[in-house]
Structures are given as C-alpha cells and as structure tokens.
Amino acid sequence: xxxxxxxxxxxxxxxxxxxxxxxxxxxxxxxxxxxxxxxxxxxxxxxxxxxxxxxxxxxxxxxxxxxxxxxxxxxxxxxxxxxxxxxxxxxxxxxxxxxxxxxxxxxxxxxxxxxxxxxxxxxxxxxxxxxxxxxxxxxxxxxxxxxxxxxxxxxxxxxxxxxxxxxxxxxxxxxxxxxxxxxxxxxxxxxxxxxxxxxxxxxxxxxxxxxxxxxxxxxxxxxxxxxxxxxxxxxxxxxxxxxxxxxxxxxxxxxxxxxxxxxxxxxxxxxxxxxxxxxxxxxxxxxxxxxxxxxxxxxxxxxxxxxxxxxxxxxxxxxxxxxxxxxxxxxxxxxxxxxxxxxxxxxxxxxxxxxxxxxxxxxxxxxxxxxxxxxxxxxxxxxxxxxxxxxxxxxxxxxxxxxxxxxxxxxxxxxxxxxxxxxxxxxxxxxxxxxx
Amino acid sequence: xxxxxxxxxxxxxxxxxxxxxxxxxxxxxxxxxxxxxxxxxxxxxxxxxxxxxxxxxxxxxxxxxxxxxxxxxxxxxxxxxxxxxxxxxxxxxxxxxxxxxxxxxxxxxxxxxxxxxxxxxxxxxxxxxxxxxxxxxxxxxxxxxxxxxxxxxxxxxxxxxxxxxxxxxxxxxxxxxxxxxxxxxxxxxxxxxxxxxxxxxxxxxxxxxxxxxxxxxxxxxxxxxxxxxxxxxxxxxxxxxxxxxxxxxxxxxxxxxxxxxxxxxxxxxxxxxxxxxxxxxxxxxxxxxxxxxxxxxxxxxxxxxxxxxxxxxxxxxxxxxxxxxxxxxxxxxxxxxxxxxxxxxxxxxxxxxxxxxxxxxxxxxxxxxxxxxxxxxxxxxxxxxxxxxxxxxxxxxxxxxxxxxxxxxxxxxxxxxxxxxxxxxxxxxxxxxxxx
Numbered sequence: 001x002x003x004x005x006x007x008x009x010x011x012x013x014x015x016x017x018x019x020x021x022x023x024x025x026x027x028x029x030x031x032x033x034x035x036x037x038x039x040x041x042x043x044x045x046x047x048x049x050x051x052x053x054x055x056x057x058x059x060x061x062x063x064x065x066x067x068x069x070x071x072x073x074x075x076x077x078x079x080x081x082x083x084x085x086x087x088x089x090x091x092x093x094x095x096x097x098x099x100x101x102x103x104x105x106x107x108x109x110x111x112x113x114x115x116x117x118x119x120x121x122x123x124x125x126x127x128x129x130x131x132x133x134x135x136x137x138x139x140x141x142x143x144x145x146x147x148x149x150x151x152x153x154x155x156x157x158x159x160x161x162x163x164x165x166x167x168x169x170x171x172x173x174x175x176x177x178x179x180x181x182x183x184x185x186x187x188x189x190x191x192x193x194x195x196x197x198x199x200x201x202x203x204x205x206x207x208x209x210x211x212x213x214x215x216x217x218x219x220x221x222x223x224x225x226x227x228x229x230x231x232x233x234x235x236x237x238x239x240x241x242x243x244x245x246x247x248x249x250x251x252x253x254x255x256x257x258x259x260x261x262x263x264x265x266x267x268x269x270x271x272x273x274x275x276x277x278x279x280x281x282x283x284x285x286x287x288x289x290x291x292x293x294x295x296x297x298x299x300x301x302x303x304x305x306x307x308x309x310x311x312x313x314x315x316x317x318x319x320x321x322x323x324x325x326x327x328x329x330x331x332x333x334x335x336x337x338x339x340x341x342x343x344x345x346x347x348x349x350x351x352x353x354x355x356x357x358x359x360x361x362x363x364x365x366x367x368x369x370x371x372x373x374x375x376x377x378x379x380x381x382x383x384x385x386x387x388x389x390x391x392x393x394x395x396x397x398x399x400x401x402x403x404x405x406x407x408x409x410x411x412x413x414x415x416x417x418x419x420x421x422x423x424x425x426x427x428x429x430x431x432x433x434x435x436x
Numbered sequence: 437x438x439x440x441x442x443x444x445x446x447x448x449x450x451x452x453x454x455x456x457x458x459x460x461x462x463x464x465x466x467x468x469x470x471x472x473x474x475x476x477x478x479x480x481x482x483x484x485x486x487x488x489x490x491x492x493x494x495x496x497x498x499x500x501x502x503x504x505x506x507x508x509x510x511x512x513x514x515x516x517x518x519x520x521x522x523x524x525x526x527x528x529x530x531x532x533x534x535x536x537x538x539x540x541x542x543x544x545x546x547x548x549x550x551x552x553x554x555x556x557x558x559x560x561x562x563x564x565x566x567x568x569x570x571x572x573x574x575x576x577x578x579x580x581x582x583x584x585x586x587x588x589x590x591x592x593x594x595x596x597x598x599x600x601x602x603x604x605x606x607x608x609x610x611x612x613x614x615x616x617x618x619x620x621x622x623x624x625x626x627x628x629x630x631x632x633x634x635x636x637x638x639x640x641x642x643x644x645x646x647x648x649x650x651x652x653x654x655x656x657x658x659x660x661x662x663x664x665x666x667x668x669x670x671x672x673x674x675x676x677x678x679x680x681x682x683x684x685x686x687x688x689x690x691x692x693x694x695x696x697x698x699x700x701x702x703x704x705x706x707x708x709x710x711x712x713x714x715x716x717x718x719x720x721x722x723x724x725x726x727x728x729x730x731x732x733x734x735x736x737x738x739x740x741x742x743x744x745x746x747x748x749x750x751x752x753x754x755x756x757x758x759x760x761x762x763x764x765x766x767x768x769x770x771x772x773x774x775x776x777x778x779x780x781x782x783x784x785x786x787x788x789x790x791x792x793x794x795x796x797x798x799x800x801x802x803x804x805x806x807x808x809x810x811x812x813x814x815x816x817x818x819x820x821x822x823x824x825x826x827x828x829x830x831x832x833x834x835x836x837x838x839x840x841x842x843x844x845x846x847x848x849x850x851x852x853x854x855x856x857x858x859x860x861x862x863x864x865x866x867x868x869x870x871x872x
Binding site (some may be wrong): 316 | 462
C-alpha cells in the first residue's frame with residue numbers, strides 16, 4: 001500500500017509561523033512514523049518574501065498569494081497564522097469551504113466569528129482546530145474536550161495573558177508602579193507597542209470566550225462579559241493584598257450554575273488566596289484551574305504564548321488533523337448542550353467578595369458616609385484599612401466586603417462617585433475565594 | 437442511517453467499577469449526542485453478586501463469569517477494573533485476542549506485562565487504553581501522547597502516589613512522626629491495610645514505568661530503576677529540609693539524555709525547592725512536571741486516585757474507544773523511537789545533589805573520618821548540620837553535597853557503613869534542583 005502524503009500550507013510566517021516551520025521540520029520523521037503518512041510543508045504565504053527570516057525556506061515554496069494557499073487543491077491542512085480578523089477570516093472561510101482542515105492560533109477571530117466559522121466548516125465538510133488559541137503551551141482544549149469528557153464544569157478560572165502576569169509579578173516582587181514595569185516590559189519584548197489589548201483584559205476575554213464555548217457550547221461575546229484590566233492596579237493594592245494573604249492576578253472566570261441553567265464569564269484583576277496554586281504561577285506563565293463534577297479540580301500550568309509554545313500546540317493540531325484525514329475521526333467543535341439553552345446570569349446572581357480602594361478627604365465623618373452607602377446597597381463591610389494616599393489632604397481607604405453581587409457593588413460605586421469626599425474613581429477588585 | 441450501539445462490559449465492580457457505572461450512567465445521554473452512537477453498559481462481572489453495592493444494577497446484567505464478559509461477542513469495550521496481574525491479565529489478553537478495546541486502570545499489570553499486552557493487541561486487532569493508570573484525574577497520558585506530540589521529553593518528574601503525599605504533607609504540617617501519621621491514614625482510608633506497595637515506592641515505580649514508555653517507547657522494569665520509599669523519612673528531615681528551603685516529596689523522575697541516548701527512571705523521596713510548583717502540591721493530590729524541547733515545562737495537578745477521579749479517566753478512554761470503533765482512529769501505544777535503541781544510563785551518569793543523615797557517636801574526630809570517606813569517593817560536601825539525636829551518646833549529622841552521582845554516593849554509603857562511629861544505616865535523600 002502506498003503511503004499517503006499530507007500537504008500542509010502555512011499562511012503567515014511571522015514569529016509563530018517560523019516556529020511551526022522550524023519545529024515541524026525537526027520532528028517530521030518521528031511524526032511520519034507515528035502517524036503512518038508522509039508529511040510535506042508544501043507552501044508558505046507571506047506579505048514580503050524578501051524579509052529576513054530565521055528559518056531557511058526554498059524560494060519556490062514561498063508565495064505572496066495567501067488565498068491561493070488556502071484554496072490550493074493539493075493542500076490538506078491550512079495553518080492560519082496571520083492574526084487579526086480580516087485576511088485571516090477570508091483565508092479560514094475559503095479553506096473550510098473546500099473541506100480542508102484549518103489550524104489556527106487566532107483567538108480574536110474565533111471569539112468574533114466562531115459561530116460563522118463552525119457553520120462554514122459544517123457546510124464545506126472542513127474542520128477547524130484551535131489548540132494554540134488559548135494558553136499555547138498547555139493542551140487545555142484537548143483536556144476539556146477529550147480528557148475531561150465525563151465532566152460538567154461548574155467553574156473554570158485561569159491566568160490567560162502572559163503580559164499581564166509578567167507585569168503583576170514584577171510589581172509584586174519589586175513594589176514598582178505599573179507604568180514603570182510596563183515600559184520595561186515593552187523594552188524587553190514582553191509587551192506590545194500598543195499594550196491595550198493585553199492590559200485592558202480583551203485578550204483574556206477572547207480566550208475566556210473560547211473556553212466557555214468548549215465547556216458550555218455557547219458563544220459569549222465580550223460585550224456580555226465583565227472585562228476589567230490591570231492598568232489601575234497600584235503597588236498599594238499589591239502590598240495590601242499581600243498583608244491580607246492574597247496575590248493579585250488577572251483572571252478569566254467562567255462560572256456555571258447548573259440548577260438555574262445560568263452562565264457568566266468575567267475578566268478582572270483578582271485577589272487570589274496565596275495557598276491557591278495559581279496565586280504562585282508567575283512571570284509569563286499561564287495557569288488554568290478546571291473544576292469538573294466527576295474529577296474535582298485539575299490545574300494546568302505552562303507558557304501561554306511565544307514562538308515555541310504556540311508551535312507546540314499548532315503541531316499537536318496538525319497531528320490530530322492528520323488522524324482526522326486518514327481515519328475520518330470527527331472532533332466535536334463545542335460541547336452539545338442538553339436541555340434548554342443556557343442563559344447569561346443577571347448581575348445579581350454573580351457573587352463575589354470585593355476589594356474597594358478609594359482616595360478620600362482626610363476629615364471626620366467620611367467613613368460614616370461611605371458606610372451608609374454600602375449599607376443602603378446591602379453590601380456588608382468585612383474590613384477597613386486606612387493608609388496615607390501620597391497627598392496631605394487625603395487618605396487611602398481600602399474596604400473589603402463580605403459576599404455581595406455585581407448589581408449591588410455597581411450601585412455602590414455609582415453612589416460613592418456622587419460623594420464629594422471621594423476624590424477619585426474608586427478602584428474595584430474581586431476577591432477570588434473559589435471553592436474548588 | 438441506523439445509529440450504531442456500542443456495548444460496554446465491566447470486569448470488576450469495586451470502588452472504581454461502581455464509580456464508572458454511576459458517572460457513565462449520569463453522562464450517557466450527553467456522550468451519546470457527542471459521539472453519535474447509542475451506548476449500553478451491557479454486563480458487569482463480579483466475584484460475589486450478593487454483595488451490597490452503592491449502585492443499583494439489574495440482576496440480569498450481573499454475572500460471576502468474568503471471562504465470559506471479556507469474550508462476549510456483543511461487547512465492544514471491556515473495562516478491566518479487577519486489579520492485580522492474575523485474572524486481570526487473562527481477561528485483558530482474551531479481550532484483545534478478539535479485537536476488542538480494553539480500558540484499564542491497572543498500572544501493575546501494564547508495568548509487568550506491557551510488552552505482552554501491546555503484542556496481543558497488535559496480533560488480535562484490539563486496543564489497550566490506560567489513561568486511568570497514572571494520576572487518574574489528570575489527563576497526562578493524552579497530554580504526553582497527543583497534546584505534546586511535537587516534543588521530546590528531557591525530563592518528567594512527578595508526585596504519583598496520593599498516600600505518600602498525604603503522609604508527607606501531614607508530617608510536614610504537624611511535625612509528627614511517620615508511624616503515627618501512617619496509622620491515622622489507615623484509619624481514615626487514605627492508606628491500605630498493607631501499605632508497603634505505596635510507601636516503599638512500588639506503586640510510583642509502576643506509574644513511572646508507564647510514563648517512560650509513553651515518552652520514550654521502552655519498558656523499564658522496576659528492578660532496573662532506583663526505587664526508595666518514604667518509610668525512613670523522619671520529622672528531623674522535614675524540619676531540616678524546610679530550614680534549607682525545601683519540601684520533601686516522593687518523586688518519580690524520568691530523565692533522558694538525547695546526546696548519549698540514555699534514559700533513567702528513579703523513584704525516591706526528594707528535597708524539592710519550595711518555589712517549585714510541585715513542592716506545594718499537598719495532601720492526596722498528584723502533580724507532574726513535563727519538560728519538552730519545544731514547549732518548555734508544563735505542569736499538571738489533580739486527584740490521582742479515588743472512585744471519581746479514576747472514573748473520569750476511564751470514561752474519557754471509553755469515549756476515545758468509541759471514536760476508534762466508529763472511525764478507525766488508531767492510537768499509537770508508545771512513542772516510536774527513531775535511531776538506535778535507548779540505553780539505560782549507568783549509575784555514574786545519574787547526577788544529583790544529595791542529603792545524608794547519619795546518627796554518629798558524639799566524640800571528636802567523627803566528622804574528619806566522614807569527610808575523608810566523602811573525599812575518597814569524590815563527593816564534595818556543601819553543608820554540615822549537627823543536631824541532637826534523641827540519645828545522649830550520639831548526634832545527628834546531616835550533610836548536603838554538591839552534584840555527585842549514584843555510583844559515587846553508593847560507594848560512599850558502603851564505606852560509611854563500615855565506620856564504627858556511624859551507629860545506624862544512613863538515610864539518603866536526593867535534592868531535586870531540576871532545571872525546568
């Protein structure tokens with residue numbers, strides 16, 4: 001019997017594309033022997049063929065016609081490594097329409113157009129694999145979809161953005177302010193020139209959306225989530241949190257209430273108790289804690305991004321794609337839902353303890369005013385810490401609350417904003433005392 | 437098109453078998469919709485049908501003829517949940533000879549007869565799945581085999597035995613001696629009546645053997661490993677380790693030297709630096725750190741055993757078996773090795789720092805004698821701590837060494853045993869300063 005040749009096309013040869021080319025070439029012989037096929041990196045599409053690249057690719061295998069790679073009848077597997085939602089979307093849809101397998105690391109595309117992409121795959125007979133889109137180095141998508149197939153997931157929470165975790169880790173180790181660490185992170189290449197996608201929480205939200213789809217079978221758009229970034233976290237918060245026994249991490253939290261058939265997805269800096277494993281996942285590392293109803297909590301830690309970690313995930317998807325092409329194994333896209341469609345939880349069902357830092361006028365009666373407001377909103381105060389605010393006429397007032405909900409805390413914040421004695425917009429953080 | 441029915445037989449209805457029955461029944465509808473088949477728990481074989489069980493199984497579905505379940509032509513998937521290497525082996529071989537898929541949690545069987553089992557599977561057209569055999573709740577086998585397929589594994593180390601980790605954790609938290617905690621663990625059901633398989637390291641060694649096979653494609657028998665248990669670890673070791681910045685964990689360590697094509701597998705109590713994630717994995721939890729050449733280090737944490745965690749893994753294997761039966765997806769058993777066959781590393785290539793505790797006569801010149809012996813064996817001392825030994829004529833002497841190797845340290849121990857001033861067999865622990 002003649003060995004079948006599977007041909008792979010790369011769209012995009014940036015950092016990730018070059019990593020895939022390099023590591024795939026290095027492991028090709030082993031993969032061929034394991035999968036029982038010949039594997040060929042057939043063609044790569046780039047914007048600028050003359051650009052210097054770290055990997056040597058024969059000139060005949062390079063093209064600038066990206067769509068031609070996506071539609072090439074010889075190519076079985078298309079790796080979309082362009083990024084963004086423009087050309088990447090056209091490439092993806094074109095390949096899926098021709099029944100190809102698309103392997104992608106593109107969380108923004110998937111979050112924005114997931115339903116369209118899977119519909120195109122069903123219609124065209126294609127398949128869409130995306131292990132590299134969330135926590136690149138960690139095989140979390142395979143774990144949720146296959147390894148933990150027996151489970152329903154009450155709670156998933158994780159550190160999904162390496163840039164934010166790097167900044168928070170250094171702020172915590174050095175006591176330095178956010179802006180200084182961000183500037184250094186940019187110099188060192190740990191943060192993008194435009195950092196907003198990372199530090200404002202949108203990148204994490206895209207990944208949370210994908211995990212929620214895998215676990216619960218529905219797409220939650222980012223405008224239906226709570227999404228808050230790390231840009232207002234200051235050294236005083238990190239110091240106070242440490243005193244109270246917490247570290248601060250930017251978390252995605254996906255909670256499901258099976259009794260009421262409600263789901264919520266939120267992204268925010270979170271005070272995480274120091275004895276939680278994820279509170280000690282530092283630097284550019286990602287970590288995810290998954291609570292299943294059968295298995296309990298399992299935790300996964302690894303590099304979330306970067307050339308090598310992402311290439312590892314892309315190659316794992318290529319191997320699965322080869323198995324699919326040679327045997328017809330169909331991978332379920334998301335989890336099919338039983339029973340009535342899950343609803344997004346209203347804000348009053350999203351429960352948490354809160355941390356609230358305010359800069360207030362240093363005069364008698366301020367605490368009484370604030371306490372009246374929290375009481376009126378039925379938010380119960382657990383602790384009060386007052387410290388210097390770095391100006392003579394004001395003080396920093398930090399409250400932690402007992403369990404409350406997002407509706408009540410939002411109303412509290414609105415009331416506080418109307419107080420003349422509260423000098424800046426209060427900073428709100430969540431306290432993540434998750435019961436694993 | 438008529439939906440195909442896949443029939444499952446359970447051999448053994450102990451703790452794990454009942455867990456599989458319970459959780460499989462609960463998730464059956466969802467699994468059927470996801471996998472596109474009808475699923476039926478066809479029959480279960482037990483020793484005593486009249487025994488009280490937590491799950492209700494119709495009398496017609498229970499039999500005492502275990503081999504009849506394994507060979508029943510109606511049954512597609514046989515779950516071997518008997519344990520041991522007697523009947524379990526006969527059941528496994530009989531089912532594989534008939535081309536069935538066997539799902540097993542039996543690490544002892546696999547470690548002792550792995551080569552025979554996979555040969556029988558190849559010959560009979562059957563398949564053997566064993567996700568539940570190592571770190572039940574953690575999908576580590578799928579991660580090694582599929583998720584990290586792009587990687588070669590220089591280092592794998594992990595906490596694979598919940599009983600030992602529970603005992604060491606409580607010793608560490610309470611400062612209590614080994615024997616007292618073991619007795620309590622037995623009362624609470626965290627240790628078996630005969631604890632030797634766990635505390636002497638054999639259970640961990642079985643699991644290490646399976647991980648080594650998955651990562652490197654060869655079976656290493658336990659008599660070719662270093663296997664040491666936790667039964668001689670005392671509160672003084674845990675205190676001293678803590679002072680030096682380490683926790684003590686029973687680890688399996690699988691190291692591969694790709695340049696020299698050498699492999700070693702070892703199991704021993706290990707001083708693990710407190711800043712390693714696994715040093716903080718406590719209680720009955722398991723944890724595994726895997727260093728791949730592409731992805732770097734990824735870490736996995738979860739419950740290693742128990743009814744529910746094991747059932748979760750067995751059901752994941754059942755789902756994969758259904759995919760295999762409906763599409764023909766073949767899972768590679770181990771990793772096919774490229775090039776010349778890997779050798780077991782000689783002891784002088786197995787490098788570590790060491791911790792050595794001796795009870796010595798409290799008299800002048802003893803340290804000089806000991807230092808002469810270590811020098812003669814080219815073992816270089818890093819630190820010396822002397823404390824009271826709980827008897828008036830003796831002292832506890834604790835040495836830590838710089839990097840040495842298993843040959844040199846073994847020879848050192850033999851020389852020390854001949855010293856009259858060394859009163860008991862020295863306790864040797866490894867210091868696990870792994871470079872992830």
